[in-house]
Amino acid sequence: xxxxxxxxxxxxxxxxxxLGPDGLKIGGESTLPFMHFEGEMPNRPxxxxxxxxxxxxxxPEMLKAxxxxxxxxxxxxxxxxxxLGADMVALRLMSAHPDWKxxxxxxxxxxxxxxxxxxxxxxIVIGCxxxxxxxxxxxxxxxxxxxxKALIGCVTQANYKSITAAANGYGHNLIASTPLDINLCKQxxxxxxxxxxxxxxxxxxxxxxxxxxxxxxxxxxxERARLGALTGDKTLATPVVCFVGQEAWKAKxxxxxxxxxxxxxxxxxxxxxxxxxxxxxxxxxxxxxxRHPESNKRFKAFIDESMKA
Amino acid sequence: MGLTxxxxxxxxxKKNCKECGQPTCLAFAMQLAAGKASLDACxxxxxxxxxxxxxxxxxxxxxxxxxxxxxxxxxxxxxxxFRHEKRFEHPTAxxxxxxxxxxxxxxxxxINKLVFELVGQIHxxxxxxxxxxxxxxxxxxxxxxxxxxxxxxxxxxxxSDVAAIEAALEVAGANKPVVYAADENNYEAMVNAAKKxxxxxxxxxxxxxxxxALVEKVAxxxxxxxxxxxxxxxxxxxxxxxxxxxxxALKLFRxxxxxxxxxxxxxxxxxxxxxxxxFTAKYAGIVVVNSAEPQHILPILTLRLNVYTDPxxxxxxxxxxxxxxxxxxxxxxxxxxxxxxxxxxxxxxTEGARQPAYIVTVDTDGIxxxxxxxxxxxxxxxIADTVKNLGxxxxxxxxxxxxxxxxxxxxxxxxxxxxxEVIVGPGESAGLPSFFKKQWNQ
Numbered sequence: 001x002x003x004x005x006x007x008x009x010x011x012x013x014x015x016x017x018x019l020g021p022d023g024l025k026i027g028g029e030s031t032l033p034f035m036h037f038e039g040e041m042p043n044r045p046x047x048x049x050x051x052x053x054x055x056x057x058x059x060p061e062m063l064k065a066x067x068x069x070x071x072x073x074x075x076x077x078x079x080x081x082x083x084l085g086a087d088m089v090a091l092r093l094m095s096a097h098p099d100w101k102x103x104x105x106x107x108x109x110x111x112x113x114x115x116x117x118x119x120x121x122x123x124i125v126i127g128c129x130x131x132x133x134x135x136x137x138x139x140x141x142x143x144x145x146x147x148x149k150a151l152i153g154c155v156t157q158a159n160y161k162s163i164t165a166a167a168n169g170y171g172h173n174l175i176a177s178t179p180l181d182i183n184l185c186k187q188x189x190x191x192x193x194x195x196x197x198x199x200x201x202x203x204x205x206x207x208x209x210x211x212x213x214x215x216x217x218x219x220x221x222x223e224r225a226r227l228g229a230l231t232g233d234k235t236l237a238t239p240v241v242c243f244v245g246q247e248a249w250k251a252k253x254x255x256x257x258x259x260x261x262x263x264x265x266x267x268x269x270x271x272x273x274x275x276x277x278x279x280x281x282x283x284x285x286x287x288x289x290x291r292h293p294e295s296n297k298r299f300k301a302f303i304d305e306s307m308k309a
Numbered sequence: 310m311g312l313t314x315x316x317x318x319x320x321x322x323k324k325n326c327k328e329c330g331q332p333t334c335l336a337f338a339m340q341l342a343a344g345k346a347s348l349d350a351c352x353x354x355x356x357x358x359x360x361x362x363x364x365x366x367x368x369x370x371x372x373x374x375x376x377x378x379x380x381x382x383x384x385x386x387x388x389x390x391f392r393h394e395k396r397f398e399h400p401t402a403x404x405x406x407x408x409x410x411x412x413x414x415x416x417x418x419x420i421n422k423l424v425f426e427l428v429g430q431i432h433x434x435x436x437x438x439x440x441x442x443x444x445x446x447x448x449x450x451x452x453x454x455x456x457x458x459x460x461x462x463x464x465x466x467x468x469s470d471v472a473a474i475e476a477a478l479e480v481a482g483a484n485k486p487v488v489y490a491a492d493e494n495n496y497e498a499m500v501n502a503a504k505k506x507x508x509x510x511x512x513x514x515x516x517x518x519x520x521x522a523l524v525e526k527v528a529x530x531x532x533x534x535x536x537x538x539x540x541x542x543x544x545x546x547x548x549x550x551x552x553x554x555x556x557x558a559l560k561l562f563r564x565x566x567x568x569x570x571x572x573x574x575x576x577x578x579x580x581x582x583x584x585x586x587x588f589t590a591k592y593a594g595i596v597v598v599n600s601a602e603p604q605h606i607l608p609i610l611t612l613r614l615n616v617y618t619d620p621x622x623x624x625x626x627x628x629x630x631x632x633x634x635x636x637x638x639x640x641x642x643x644x645x646x647x648x649x650x651x652x653x654x655x656x657x658x659t660e661g662a663r664q665p666a667y668i669v670t671v672d673t674d675g676i677x678x679x680x681x682x683x684x685x686x687x688x689x690x691x692i693a694d695t696v697k698n699l700g701x702x703x704x705x706x707x708x709x710x711x712x713x714x715x716x717x718x719x720x721x722x723x724x725x726x727x728x729x730e731v732i733v734g735p736g737e738s739a740g741l742p743s744f745f746k747k748q749w750n751q
Contacts, residue, residue, distance in 0.1 A: 003521045003564075006556045034548050058661050099743050129739065179737075211608060212427065213657065214650040216615040219590075220393040227391075250657045253607065261425075263604025271579060275586050275608040282548065282587055302583050305544040 007038035010230035014286075015200040015237045016043070017173060020122025020149055024087070026286050027200075027239040032226060033282050036309040044307050045281050047296050048088035048124050048289045049081035050245055053103075053111045054095040059291075060255040062269055066293050078115045084293040085300065088151075090124040091115050096137050097128035105140035113144040124151045124175075124289065135159030139166035146170040151287075153177065153241070154205055157184075160192055168197045175241050177205040180217045182224055186235040193235075203239045203287060210247035210254075211276045218242075219283045226284035242280045245291030248273040274298045281306070312362070314342040320358040321351065328352055370558045371567050373509050373536060373594075375402070375436070376463025377484040382435055384536070384568035384594040390555055396619040399568075401589040402435035403609055404465055404597045406574060408442045409452035417459040419601045425610060428624050428649050432610045434462070436487070438597055439477070441468035450476035457481050465489055465595070471498040482506030487595070489570070490538060491527060493519070500532045511570055513538040517550060524564040535567045536594060544584050547571050551592040568594030578605045586612045624649040625675025630701045631656065636665035638706040641749050643734065643741075644692055645713060646673040646681050654738035662742035664749075667704060671695045678713045689722035696727055711749075714740070 008031075016028035026046055031039025055072045056064070066084075070077040078089045091112060095103040116123045125141055127134030138152055139162050145152075153175025155163050160176070167174050176192055178184035185204050193199050204225075208218035228236035248254050254272040257265045273295040277288045281303065290296050318338035329350040331337040340346035341362075348354060348362055372385045382402055389395045405423075407416045417437060425432050439456050441449040449468060456464055457480065464486035466477045474488055485506065490513035491499035503510035512527055512535055514520025520539050527535065539550040557565040571593035575581035581598050582605040588596045589612055600606065618624055628647045633656055643659065645651045647670040659666050671691050673681035681687035696702065696710060708729045712719060714736035724731040735744045 003517045003557065003562070005517070005553060006560065032552075034545055035552060036545065037549055037553070058663075099746055130743075209650065209653075212611040212615065213653045214615075215612070216392070216618055216620075217650070219616065220391070220620060223391050224393055250661060252660075253611075261603060262607055263602050267579060267602075268604035268607070271582055271604065271608045274579070274583060275612060278583050278587055279590060279612060282590060298579055298583065301580070302544070302587075306548065306587075308543065308545040 005037060008230075010039060012230055012232040012234075012237065013039075014226070014229045014239060015234075017200050017203065017239055018149065019088070019151055019173060021147070022120065022122075023149075024122050029226075031230070033284055034306045041307065045285060045303055046087040046287055047299060048090040048287065049084065049086040049293065049296055050090045050092055050289060050291050051077045051081060051115070052092050052094050053108060054101065056094065057100075060249065060257070062255075062257065062265060063249060063291055074111055075114050075118045078119050081293070082119055082121055084296065086121070086290075086293075086296055088122045088124055088287075089115065089119055090126060090289045092126045093128050093137060093141070095128075096133055097130060098133060100128075105137040108137050109140045109144035112141045116145055116148045116150065122151065123148060124153070124287075126153055126175075129154075131156050131158040135162050138163045142166035142170045142172055145172065149173070151175060151203060153203075155188075155192065157188055157191070160188065161195070164192050164195045164197050167201070168195065173201040173203065175203050175205050176238075177207060179207045180221060182221055182228075182236070185221075185225070186233075189235045189238060199234055199238055203241045205241040205243060208242050208244065208247055208276075208280065210244075210251045211272055211279065212253060213247065213251055215276060215279060219279060222280060222283035222285060239286035240280075240284060241287045241289065242277065242285040243289050244277045244280065245273060245289055245295070248276045249291055270294045270298060274302070278302050312342060314339040317341050317362060320354075320362055322353040322355070324353055326353065367566070369561055369566055371533065371535070373534060373568055375485060375487055375509055378461060380435075380461045380463060381485070382463065387555070387568075387592075388559070390552075390559065392616060393620055396621070397617045399594070400435075400613050400617040401593055402595045403585070403589070403606070403613065404436040404438050404595055405434055405601050405606075406438040406440055406467070406597055406599050407452070407456060408440050409445075409449045410442045413439070413452045413455040414459050416601055417456050420462070421460055423601065423603060423606050425603075425607055427611060427614055429627050432614060434606060434610070436465050436595070437462045438465035438467055438489075441466075441470060441473045444470070446470060446473035446476045449473040450480050453477040453486075454480045457484065463487070465597070469495060471495050471502060474499065475502050478502055478506055478508065482508060485509070487511060487536060489513070491523070493523060496523060496527055497530065500527055500530045503534070504532055507534060509534050509536055511536045511538050513540060515540045517553060521562075521564040524567075528564070537565065537567050537569045538571075539569075542572060544587065547584075547588055547593075548591050551588065555592045570595040570597065572597045574599050578602065581605065582608055585609045589613050590616050623675045623677075625672075626652045626670055628670050628672035628695065628699075630699050630704070631668040631670065633659050633668060634663065634665040636667050636704075638704065640665045640667055640705065641745070642667045642669060642696075642701055642705060642710045644669050644671065644696070644710055646671055646676065646678050646687055648673065648675050648677045648681070651677050655741070658738040658741040659745075662745050664741070664745045667701055669695060669699060669701050669710075679715050682716050682719070687716065687719075689719050689726050692719070692723050693726035696729070702729070
């Protein structure tokens with residue numbers, strides 16, 4: 001009996017977005033991840049390594065070590081992650097957090113501009129995570145980064161209005177964050193696009209969990225979103241951002257240096273971060289924000305292999 | 310599976326004899342289609358019709374039993390492509406390979422030690438593969454004997470030499486090991502060897518087309534206790550073949566109606582572990598690796614647990630008092646549900662804030678804070694009972710508990726029932742560091 005290869009006839013595809021001054025393309029898939037026999041994956045999944053605008057308070061030693069000479073100097077740190085092979089730089093404006101330095105919008109915008117001017121890869125700018133404060137600082141950052149076509153986030157139901165208006169005006173893309181619910185995700189994408197920012201300038205962040213810490217929820221949301229995108233739901237067809245490093249390095253399996261029954265931390269932590277990333281890649285993730293340079297290298301090697309037809 | 314009442318009706322004798330208990334053959338066919346009657350009730354059905362109906366009513370992916378004793382396992386009976394459609398049924402058998410050229414006993418003992426506690430359950434690998442790298446049949450049989458004497462895990466016997474497989478089966482056949490593999494050149498002899506012990510047999514093709522052809526030849530020899538290997542080894546090819554086999558099986562293409570095996574073996578153990586995890590998520594029934602190091606295996610077993618969790622039955626943690634960072638008598642007492650994700654979020658963010666604390670998980674059958682509140686399982690009464698029964702307030706020198714911000718409405722009644730001061734915490738656990746700083750430690 002001959003095998004008639006089953007090819008699904010998908011009617012639509014993931015939106016293709018362009019980031020950065022040189023126009024890095026992401027998204028645009030017309031099939032499920034890596035199913036090269038039935039559709040196109042015109043752009044490979046991309047990585048970013050995180051850069052903090054102040055020395056991170058809660059990073060384990062293993063994670064600080066590769067950046068020991070640049071912690072506290074975001075410009076030097078950003079150049080370093082580019083040298084280490086990240087496709088993009090993800091600058092986190094932690095200093096704006098009211099619990100830390102409570103830095104002003106003008107201060108963080110200055111840092112963002114200095115970082116953007118020092119690199120040629122696209123810049124992702126992430127606020128401090130306090131919705132109200134991000135609603136104040138990110139519009140100012142957007143203005144300072146005019147022309148850089150940055151990816152700015154995270155925008156939530158509570159603060160999307162001011163940030164969307166600024167991103168639209170100054171030509172940036174947005175990360176829309178909603179907690180593990182496909183309908184909330186659609187809803188926020190619609191709210192943002194109704195303010196005039198086209199859907200192909202939005203990437204959605206389903207607030208992923210790490211391996212062992214709820215990874216299956218985001219895994220299934222990404223699979224459902226991709227199926228939605230391929231069958232014509234434009235509000236689910238935005239590329240997916242995965243905050244892998246932030247979650248993986250909260251796991252004790254990654255950050256605990258001394259648990260003999262789990263084996264040595266160096267390989268264990270890298271596998272924790274990278275397995276979290278590869279799992280989302282096969283579910284439909286597009287942008288992977290990582291923390292350790294070795295994870296970036298390992299993940300990219302996995303993508304090289306998976307992209308082969 | 311998949312046949313309509315009318316399709317079944319065509320195969321029946323149409324005597325309307327009523328001996329099956331149904332008024333007509335058509336009525337009986339409808340009962341069969343609904344799975345409410347058995348073909349055995351019809352005394353007149355022909356053998357040809359019985360065979361046609363039996364094979365048509367077989368599940369899309371056969372259930373294959375491997376091994377004997379407490380570590381015996383089952384594969385197959387899968388019904389979906391995506392876990393959100395229903396669930397994945399039989400977790401991937403994570404298998405570690407030993408060579409008959411190495412110290413089998415030492416490696417098997419190492420494999421036996423790969424036991425991990427994840428969310429309160431014990432998780433282990435599933436099988437040990439013994440590979441006939443030596444090319445010597447008696448050396449292979451000795452290695453299989455050593456493996457069998459030193460582990461309770463089912464075995465996977467890897468050799469293309471029929472004589473070596475026969476020798477190994479003499480030692481281990483009674484325990485139903487998996488035989489690897491029947492290929493184009495040896496399949497008749499391999500089928501005979503496996504059949505003698507009713508051991509599951511892997512059929513190995515060079516691609517999907519040759520695999521389907523070979524499965525049909527093997528089935529024609531009357532053997533259906535099978536596992537499939539498309540021959541793919543490259544990451545991208547394995548993912549595509551595994552997906553295609555699952556799709557074909559669910560559309561009832563019978564040659565692919567069996568569980569699969571995927572080999573992730575790689576000289577680089579990080580690459581190997583990453584590939585094994587990907588193959589676990591994407592349909593492999595068995596996944597084989599070389600490494601027996603815990604740092605390479607723990608991620609695979611964790612992902613298997615996550616992906617094979619029933620989406621309709623969330624994982625619960627034990628309802629108890631969890632101590633974060635050796636809390637003292639002045640540490641805060643945080644209340645949440647025993648939904649694993651709720652607990653992990655609260656514990657993770659508390660640890661991240663370097664705040665020693667007690668976390669009390671109320672038994673809500675593993676559902677989340679807001680869902681449990683709506684379902685009447687996370688209430689002032691259940692919170693008060695749990696706080697009292699677990700005796701957590703005996704550990705502290707204050708009279709305060711912190712409840713999730715999402716259920717602020719419960720604070721008054723909870724205070725009344727417990728006699729404690731009830732503080733409303735943040736709506737999301739990510740707000741805990743800030744909460745501790747501003748409200749607890751002031």
